[in-house]
Amino acid sequence: MFSSATTNIPAASIRTSRRRQRPLSNEGSISQPPTKRQRSTLNKETFVPPDGRPLEMTETKTSKPVAALVRQESREISGPQKQIAVRGKKPRTGDRNNKGDGSTVLTANDTYTVSRSISGPEKLLLANTASREHGSIHSDSGYALILSHTHATVWPYSKPPTEFPPYVFDIPHPSKHVSDPLPLGCLVSPSTSSSEPGLVVVIPTSGKITYWESVDSAATIGLRLRQNNIELSIPGMHSGETVIQILNAETAGFVLAFSTGRIAYMNVRDGQGRPTISVQFLRGGSGSTGGGIFGSLRNVLSTSAYRGDIAAVRADLPRKVGERQVVVATAKGKIQSWDIQRGGHSSLNAEADxxxxxxxxxxxxxxxxxxxxxxxxxxxxxxxxxxxxxxxxxxxxxxxxxxxxxxxxxxxxxxxxxxxxxxxxxxxxxxxxxxxxxxxxxxxxxxxxxxxxxxxxxxxxxxxxxxxxxxxxxxxxxxxxxxxxxxxxxxxxxxxxxxxxxxxxxxxxxxxxxxxxxxxxxxxxxxxxxxxxxxxxxxxxxxxxxxxxxxxxxxxxxxxxxxxxxxxxxxxxxxxxTAKSKLEQAVYFGSVKENPISFSVRPELPFLASELSQAALTLSKDILCSRNPHILSVQPNFADSLKQRSVALHDLAQYLKSSGVELDRATRWKLLCDAEKMAAATTVWNLHDARVSAKPKGEKRSLITDIVESIHEDYKTEPVTEEGELDRVRKWFTCDVSTFQIAVPWAWQVIKHTYQDGHKDHAFVVEMLSDANDVVMGVLQTAFVFRTANAKLYGLQAEPLEHGVLVADYEGLPEFWTSTNLIEDAVRRQLQLAHELVKEYWNKPQKQGQPSVAVVNKLRNEYPTLVDMGIRTSNERIRYCLSRAQDSPQFQIEADQLRLTQEEAQDRQITSLQDDMAWSDEAMALAEKFEILKTLARVTFVELNKTKPNAKEVRKKIAHYFDKFGKRWAAAFYELQIDISSMDTLLDHFQEQQEYLTSFLRAKPEYAKVAWIHEIDRENDFDQAAKALLDVGLTREQNVWSKKIELSIGKLARLAGERHIDSGWTQDGTC
Structure with a gap:
């Protein structure tokens, strides 16, 4: 950029005309009243170049009118114009508030906010590669500028596009080739006749300059008139030289930077403030400005190393009217400081490499x-x-x-x-x-x-x-x-x-x-x-x-x-x-429609896995408790608030998965459990809202109201009455979802305390129990279904889940919220109460003061589901305690006791479905689902003997159980027959599954007295029968007479087996 002859000594100023310069309208200390605004008459004499033109300064000559400013809705009108009166546009009254401008927040954190407003030409939204465009923002005037090869577009970017449509200019003499550099443009301070800025455009390759005095004058002149523009071609440009930057340095003027490293001063008004374009190259720059062929050659040779080297040209703060300090920097680190004055006076006052x-x-x-x-x-x-x-x-x-x-x-x-x-x-x-x-x-x-x-x-x-x-x-x-x-x-x-x-x-x-x-x-x-x-x-x-x-x-x-x-x-x-702020941005703003921001994890900002894990957990808890400012805790429809938080948790999981964030197993399970609580809370809120909405005014309460009021203050957030928070239930769902598991045991506790307080009316208890069942089933069923459906989203697809309950490998995991000891105990007690009330009142005529038939039927109908939830909760608790048994003997004791208790409870619950509620199919389905085979054998056998018309269907189910469970089912089914002495069923029925009976009896020496009959009658295996009889007679039988009989029959069986072999008989009785 800089010539080798340049020194640090400031260059001499360039003399200009002695004509006294007239200050711009906005530079004086006293402004004229707007009611006395003068018209600026433009005619042929307006653009006559003044005398005393300085060295290398060229001003515009008379230019014929060119229709260049076209509003989008106006039509160009041709015809020569000799004189045009430019009338200033009437200023708008009042300031427009930027609030409600339709801007969208794209991302935000505690430090910065990124927002988008669609206030300009719609083509900004289109990735149209066929048209190249660039632009700039001029916040001092409130306008934005976009330039293509053929058009310039100016509009107030902070205002609604419907009220302030853009001004579109046809650029005269556009570049010949699409690959040429795009035109450069800059807004100009308003003239005395307009409140809107002007525009100057430079074609980089040809040096053509076009100046419009006001961007909106054409709209105020009338349909029959056109706005004139002023044009000039930059003199002294070298072959191949292009303009690379235009800088507004008003009130001093403008600065042009060139690809050769040269810089030039440009002005668009003369000393009297009239529109005219003048350009002069600054002496002392990296390129020589000497005239003639030798000067040009010398310039090319001295600046070839700096061609295209200017990185930026900037103007310092305006300290005095008509003067600016301009600094020019090259990509290689050379920096110059110029003092520039209006009219072209310039001096180089500092330079450094x-x-x-x-x-x-x-x-x-x-x-x-x-x-x-x-x-x-x-x-x-x-x-x-x-x-x-x-x-x-x-x-x-x-x-x-x-x-x-x-x-x-x-x-x-x-x-x-x-x-x-x-x-x-x-x-x-x-x-x-x-x-x-x-x-x-x-x-x-x-x-x-x-x-x-x-x-x-x-x-x-x-x-x-x-x-x-x-x-x-x-x-x-x-x-x-x-x-x-x-x-x-x-x-x-x-x-x-x-x-x-x-x-x-x-x-x-x-x-x-x-x-x-x-x-x-x-x-x-x-x-x-x-x-x-x-x-x-x-x-x-x-x-x-x-x-x-x-x-x-x-x-x-x-x-x-x-x-x-x-x-x-x-x-x-x-x-x-922080990792948390990055996650927040992705979660809350990643779902914004057509968000151009990428929230993917960048390698420049690496976070430790532990940092990301902790950040994800903290953010998840913040969402549950509405502690994030992006969560709207107060909404007209509270269900929308719950939905917003559910979506945020889903987006968090989706982002962690799509970004490949490596989280440990325990963190993944914690995040999934948080999302389960949010889903369960949504279900329970909907139940509460529906129940309260159906009640008359003055009775707007439900069981959830009693639960929230009964929870100790240490485990809930109290509403702030000073802020208008009066609804305790809404406050609990807003701030305390993280401890939502407490709702399940408190559903039972409310019933118990109410009964102990003297409300022992069974009709009232049945009503409360019905509501409690809704809460328990709403919480647990939603949680287990959600867990199964979303395990893959949280990277837990490889976990062995069975009906939403982890089968094994609980090591290192926290206690599951769906199976705390309080929940497990409360559900079992609630099931017991429901069974007793249904048994007492179902299928019996209703008497005065007794529970409603409809409510009792509801308890009966939902009892299978409640049993289902109870079994899942107990199984999960037992498995968790067994995984912690090595850490604490107390967990082993709890697991053993709970296993015995649950075996008895689930057998009683399932059999009661069949015995007391006529739910035989449901009883068999539950026993089959959880593989409680002894109970399944009992209810199946009862159903087989009870329903003779449907015996064929029951036999099909039994055959299905043999195919599904194999030897485990056979053992449970055959042991039941032996226990109830049903020998005919054991030996004569289900001959298609004879192999299971044979295997079962041979594996059970204690059943030898039955096994030898099966061996002879069904298997024709005399040797196996003899072996069974001799074994029981020699080692097990205590009665002497029975021992003799067993040994005798055993010997006979052995002899019979030898005879069959000698005679060629096979074990199946064929020869």
Whole structure:
């Protein structure tokens, strides 16, 4: 960029006309009343170039009118125009409130918020690769700008598109080739005749400049008139040279940067404020501006090494009307500071080459980067900063404070750094270096928009905008150090280290065609020192410092990244990205419709497995207890609040699974149990809501009301009456779902306490029991069904589940909430009470004062389901206790006692279904389901003997049991026949399953007195019969007479077997 002849001595100013310059309308201290606004008459004499033109300055000549500004709904009208009166648009009254603008929060945490508003052209939302576009945000005027090869689009991005449609301009003399660089554009401060900004557009390859004085004048002139534009071709451009950046440095003017490293001053108004375009190249830059062929040749030779080298051109805060300080930086680290005045006066006041110094300082401060090559260094962008570079900061002594964004690349990984420097006349002073650790993707050289650094006032946060990501970096630590200072901060300053404060990156999705095509920054008006009243924002009042992006693609729009609550944070050192905050963002915002943000786990921010596990558990508990600000605990329909939390838990599990987060087994089970509680709470709330809604006014209570009121205050959250919380039940479902298991035992306890308090009326007890059954079944049945359906979602698909209950391998797992000792005991007692009441009142005429027949029938109908839940709960508790038996003998004792108790209870419960409630099919189904084979044999045999017409169906079931359970069923079935002395059934029936009987009897020597008959009668095996008889006679029989008989028959059987063998008879009786 810079010529070898350039020195650090400021260049002489370029003289311009002595004509007294007229200040712009908004630069004077006294503004004219709006009622006396003058018309600006534009005619042929308006654009006559003034005398005394400075060196290499060219102004526009008379330009014929060109219809370039077209509203979307207007039609172009042709015809010459000699004189046009541009009438200012009537200013709108009142400011438009930004609230309710339809913006959508895309993600948020305690530090920043990302929101999207669809307020511009709809083509921003389309990933149309056939059309290339880029743009910029001009928050000082409240407008956004998008440029394609053929059109420029301007619209107030903070206002509704239906009320403020965009202005669309046809660009004169567009580029010839689609592959050419896109036009560059910039908004211009409003003229005296309009409240809306103007627009200047530059064609990079040809240097054609077009200026519109106001973006909305055409709408106010009338349908028969057209707006004129001013045009100019940049003189002195070299072959192959292109314009790469345009900078608004008003009130001084504009600055153009070129691919050859040259920079030029541009103005769009003359000394009297009339529209005219003038361009002049600045002397002292890297490219020579000498005239003639030799000058051009010398320029090409001296700047070939810097071609396309300019990284950024920025203007400092406007300190004086008509003057701006402009800094130019190249990718190789050269930095120049210019003082530019309106009219073209310019002087170079500082210049430095900082590449070697920056790279050496980085390597000294961070030895891990010592192997990176200096040739990979690149300065990407910079920002003026009001941050003191030292506690004793003053611009006069410490130079121009800058924050540089630089990078060093190692193969496919780039390391980015924020370097705090001061540009002096003697060189560059480096103060602090802060590495960016959360983003290591190399800069996309094919990106439409360049990487940009923004440091909006009050400079608490820096925003680095990449093509598909935005880094949010806290700069507050430097403010704290500068204000308070400390020995620690002094040591870090001497070593050029910057404390590692908050840092996070918002990534955009790769699969949605998302692309950042332009950006800008917003500053609160009371904090912004940049505008000096140059623009009239027309109601646009940014509330917080932010980076604003033009995002193109599916889900795109105006995306605002803001860190608003800087005043509420206690210290910058405590802010860090946590695993929990990342999970929260994915859970609460991952389901936003067409969210362009990617929430996938990034390698730049690795978290330990233990951190992720703990974060997931904490977030899950926060959702259960409504402790997260993203959970709306107060909603008109409380069921919607429960649904929102259920969806959040599902999204958490889905994100953990899709992201491949490695969680330990215990954490997965805990997360699943939390989701089960939420599902169970939803079911019970619906029961409660339906029950209460059906009751008349004044009786809006249910069993859940009694349960909540009975729970001790230590186990529930009391409503805050001062905040209008009056419903205890709603408060419990809002804040105490994490301890929802307490509802099951308390359903039984409420019945017990009510009965003990004197409410012994059976009709009342039956009603309460009916409600308690609804609660117990609603909780447990929902939990077991949910567990079975969602085990895969939580990565537990390999777990051996049986009816929602883990079969084995309880080691290392917490106590299951569905089978605490209180729940297991309460369900068993509730079943016993239900059995007694149904047995007492079912299928009997109702008498006065007795329970309702309908309620008793309900108890009978739901009893099988209640038995089902009781068996599952007991089995789960027994298995858990056995897994903990090695840790504590108490668990072994509990498991043994509970097993005996449960065997008796489940046998009694199932048989009572058949004996007392006429539920034979249900009894057989439950016994078969849980493989309680002894009970199954009993109820099946009873049903076989009781239902002669259906005996065939029962026999089919028995045959099915033989096929399903094999020898285990045979043992249970045959032992029952022996116990009840049903020898005919044992020996003569079910001959199709004879092999099971043979195997059973041979395995049971104690049944030899029956086995020998079966061996001879069914198996024709005399030897086996003899063996059985001799064994029982010699070893088991105590009665002498019986022993003689058994031994005698045994001998006869043996002789008979030998005779059969000698005669050729087989064991099956054939010859």
């Amino acid at each position: 900082g590449r070697e110094t920056i790279v050496q300082t980085i390597k000294q401060a961070y030895p891990a980067f010592s192997d990176l090559l200096i040739e990979t260094f690149e300065l990407l962008d910079f920002a003026f900063t009001t941050l003191p570079t030292q506690p004793s900061y003053s611009q006069a002594s410490d130079g121009i404070p800058l924050l540089l964004l630089s990078s060093l690349t190692d193969r496919d990984v780039s390391h980015y750094f924020l370097v705090s420097v001061a540009l002096l006349q003697s060189g560059l002073t480096i103060n602090k270096i802060r590495p960016i650790k959360s983003y290591t993707i190399p800069v996309n050289q094919d990106a439409i928009s360049k990487t940009r650094l923004y440091l909006p006032s009050p400079a608490h946060f820096a925003y680095v905008v990449f093509d598909r990501a935005v880094a949010v970096i806290s700069m507050e630590a430097q403010l704290e150090e500068a204000q308070y200072g400390s020995p620690h901060s002094q040591l870090m300053t001497e070593s050029h280290l910057s404390p590692q404060t908050f840092e996070d990156v918002v990534f955009f999705r790769d699969d949605a065609g998302i692309e950042v095509v332009g950006s800008g920054m917003e500053e609160p008006q009371e904090l912004s020192p940049h505008t000096m009243g140059i623009f009239k924002p027309q109601g646009h009042k940014p509330r917080f410092p932010a980076a604003v992006l033009l995002v193109r693609g599916k889900g795109g729009g105006i995306v605002r990244v803001a860190a608003p609550d800087y005043s509420n944070r206690t210290s910058a050192y405590t802010q860090q990205v």
